Amino acid sequence: MPLARARNAAAKAISDALTEQFGLQGTEVHLEVPPNRAMGDLAWPGALPLARVLRRSPQQIAQAVAESASWPEEVVRTEVAGPGFLNLYLHRGLMLRSLLLAELDLVELQDDKVIVEHTNINPNKAAHIGHLRNAVLGDDLVRCLCHLGHTVEIQNYVDDTGVQVADVVVGMLFLPEIDLAQALGVEPGRRDELIRHLIASMPGDVVPPPSGGDFDDLCWQVYPLVTSRYASDPEFAARRPEVLHALEGGHQQLDLEEAVFTLERAVLSDSDYPPRAVARFAAAIADANLRCHLATMARLGISYDLLPHESDILHLGFWQRAFELLGDREAIRLEEQGKNAGCWVMSLAGSAEFADMDDPDKILVRSNGTVTYTGKDIAYQLWKLGLLRDTDGSRHDFGYRPYIHWRTAGPAAPVRYEALAGNVLARTTSDPTNYIYGRDYGCARRVYNVIDVRQSYPQKVVKEAVRVLGHEAAADASIHFAYEMVALTPAAVSVIEEQSGASFGLDEEELGKSYVEMSGRRGIGVKADDFLDVLVIQAEDAVRARSGDDVAESDAGERARAIAVGALRYLMARQSRNRVLAFDFDEALAFEGDTGPYLQYSAVRANKIFAKLAERRGEGMVEDDEAEALADEVIPDDLWELVLECARRRDIVSQAVEGLEFSLLAQHAHGLAQLFHKLYHSHPVVPEEDAGLRRLRRAVFTLFAREVRVILEELLGIPVPREM
RNA sequence: GCGCCCGUGGCUCAGUUGGAUAGAGCGUCAGACUCCGGAUCUGAAGGUCGCGCGUUCGAAUCGCGCCGGGCGCACCA
Numbered sequence: 041m042p043l044a045r046a047r048n049a050a051a052k053a054i055s056d057a058l059t060e061q062f063g064l065q066g067t068e069v070h071l072e073v074p075p076n077r078a079m080g081d082l083a084w085p086g087a088l089p090l091a092r093v094l095r096r097s098p099q100q101i102a103q104a105v106a107e108s109a110s111w112p113e114e115v116v117r118t119e120v121a122g123p124g125f126l127n128l129y130l131h132r133g134l135m136l137r138s139l140l141l142a143e144l145d146l147v148e149l150q151d152d153k154v155i156v157e158h159t160n161i162n163p164n165k166a167a168h169i170g171h172l173r174n175a176v177l178g179d180d181l182v183r184c185l186c187h188l189g190h191t192v193e194i195q196n197y198v199d200d201t202g203v204q205v206a207d208v209v210v211g212m213l214f215l216p217e218i219d220l221a222q223a224l225g226v227e228p229g230r231r232d233e234l235i236r237h238l239i240a241s242m243p244g245d246v247v248p249p250p251s252g253g254d255f256d257d258l259c260w261q262v263y264p265l266v267t268s269r270y271a272s273d274p275e276f277a278a279r280r281p282e283v284l285h286a287l288e289g290g291h292q293q294l295d296l297e298e299a300v301f302t303l304e305r306a307v308l309s310d311s312d313y314p315p316r317a318v319a320r321f322a323a324a325i326a327d328a329n330l331r332c333h334l335a336t337m338a339r340l341g342i343s344y345d346l347l348p349h350e351s352d353i354l355h356l357g358f359w360q361r362a363f364e365l366l367g368d369r370e371a372i373r374l375e376e377q378g379k380n381a382g383c384w385v386m387s388l389a390g391s392a393e394f395a396d397m398d399d400p401d402k403i404l405v406r407s408n409g410t411v412t413y414t415g416k417d418i419a420y421q422l423w424k425l426g427l428l429r430d431t432d433g434s435r436h437d438f439g440y441r442p443y444i445h446w447r448t449a450g451p452a453a454p455v456r457y458e459a460l461a462g463n464v465l466a467r468t469t470s471d472p473t474n475y476i477y478g479r480d481y482g483c484a485r486r487v488y489n490v491i492d493v494r495q496s497y498p499q500k501v502v503k504e505a506v507r508v509l510g511h512e513a514a515a516d517a518s519i520h521f522a523y524e525m526v527a528l529t530p531a532a533v534s535v536i537e538e539q540s541g542a543s544f545g546l547d548e549e550e551l552g553k554s555y556v557e558m559s560g561r562r563g564i565g566v567k568a569d570d571f572l573d574v575l576v577i578q579a580e581d582a583v584r585a586r587s588g589d590d591v592a593e594s595d596a597g598e599r600a601r602a603i604a605v606g607a608l609r610y611l612m613a614r615q616s617r618n619r620v621l622a623f624d625f626d627e628a629l630a631f632e633g634d635t636g637p638y639l640q641y642s643a644v645r646a647n648k649i650f651a652k653l654a655e656r657r658g659e660g661m662v663e664d665d666e667a668e669a670l671a672d673e674v675i676p677d678d679l680w681e682l683v684l685e686c687a688r689r690r691d692i693v694s695q696a697v698e699g700l701e702f703s704l705l706a707q708h709a710h711g712l713a714q715l716f717h718k719l720y721h722s723h724p725v726v727p728e729e730d731a732g733l734r735r736l737r738r739a740v741f742t743l744f745a746r747e748v749r750v751i752l753e754e755l756l757g758i759p760v761p762r763e764m
Numbered sequence: 765g766c767g768c769c770c771g772u773g774g775c776u777c778a779g780u781u782g783g784a785u786a787g788a789g790c791g792u793c794a795g796a797c798u799c800c801g802g803a804u805c806u807g808a809a810g811g812u813c814g815c816g817c818g819u820u821c822g823a824a825u826c827g828c829g830c831c832g833g834g835c836g837c838a839c840c841a
Binding site for chain 1: 777802820822834
């Protein structure tokens, strides 16, 4: 990290000069990178606030520091400018040399573990583009944390016993056969045949390659029918709590085939469905959807370490233990009267954040004895922090077993799921004696929960619960990574309605707004796989238009996939997280300008230079021995600008993680690509006959080619195709 | 009602410990050499940073008050 070294050395020089000249001890010196190179490479604005204290003009102070400081070798020139900035100019050759020497890029490994929980899609329907925002932001965070030397555990929480899964089960078991058959896209038939059809479309023990009409797409069709029928049919609506209760009861070791057989018999004899069979059926639906979600995310190079299941939290008594801990601290109480009578509530009145609320109590256990989602989430959070402990001090833990294995061909390549080889993706089990050798899950120093901003309130409650249990530091380390939702522009809604031939029945008011909220319950949304498919098709058209028909089929497909992923991931990263992303097809399908493909193109072009260089001149990228010789090189302004930008990666990544704002990183990447594209035209390499000039350009472009690959592939998960 | 978020050229957005001349992209207009690929580049036009008051050497950024929009404040998740 040559820039950090130069910065620290310069800061120390300034601090020492302040002591020597003005007797100031231990002044904090922050050096920033000024807006343009005419103002230097690093700048110290600290003379301005010191003016009052020292009763001298800022220019005088800056001048005194500039003249008396013993500057490190990295600083070659100083200048006092504007109202009193002290601008520093770096030794360009030295910086370029250091940046090219790869071993200087190593990071210290951090001695902690960080958990990032993301994706968390309800396993009752296909993923939509809103879920993609969650997963991409979560994955970007994971990549940046790893880059900074952290050990990261990625969790994708599976709510397999919630109302949403129950709703699809209700639909399969109780919707009129006619409606059901239509939703499933088959000829009307008996219910047991429809159930069989659904089971047959499940992916089994594999993670399937996504295509149209997958299992999760069928559920996507069924789900809105259920929710709309609840409103009109009370008898139907009464099925929901029945099914939910069955799910919570579990299905101990019941075989799926046996469960389906049981359901069939119930259909034929017109008798009630046995709860255990219903629960087993629901578990199969949740699992099948989960595998579809994994497949969708795999396309984007997103993977996980652990799949915690809500059913296991339930069966292993996580909540009971959390309840005891909260009870010991008297953080919860049983409400005897009022509107919350019969409920266990946690009072939030004690914390400033909730003090102004009308009702500062949050219900954790309902009057019927069941626990709310927030209650379960508190237990889960405590477990993540290693704080869910039994009375003997041992950790109250899950059981674990390998769920599937996976591997990738590179940092931004698609994830390939396989049976036995590669990295382990584990899932929790309800048998705490199950474990995976050498693996220890949970128990992190810091926890990021990537969740939609609309869940800020329950997330605050969870954090507060950790705090009232006396774990101040752990509460502070419980971070809600909140982001705004993805909505649809009215134009996007029209496109979907036109293509699907369906109408979402939006009223005047909704259509008048600048965007429409997506809703799985209403079936309003752009499915993630569908959108990716469209992107791939568009990208492939563009590839063929440029390269002609001589591109091999598989090669064009490969490039198109990379471009589609690049466009999508960049789109998600570049918008700041607390702004609603109003999805528009035209904008999302753009491949020119401030887009992923623009960045990819810069990387491809840079690589192309070196390919041609090897071919025509037998020269390659600048290696360490050549880099040594560059320290004395005179580097012109325009090339230097790119060199300095390349030096800033670590700073930018730290800042992005600190503020959970990956638009900073996206913008940095875009800036780099822009500088490169400009230089590409003004500084040709291959045709340049002057060997010295050619070496310098090679050096700068070597730096860029490496840098852009790291930022795109490692940090943003955007693949760099071989050609475009 | 209380809380959080958003308001920046025609459109979509950056601008994060307050820093120097507010940046991109799209769109519009005018251009790019027998030269490593034109998904690129050069140039032009386009801004009361919602409004007001304040803090500061300095405010798009911090504080207060308005205006407009969104989202929360469930025995849903």
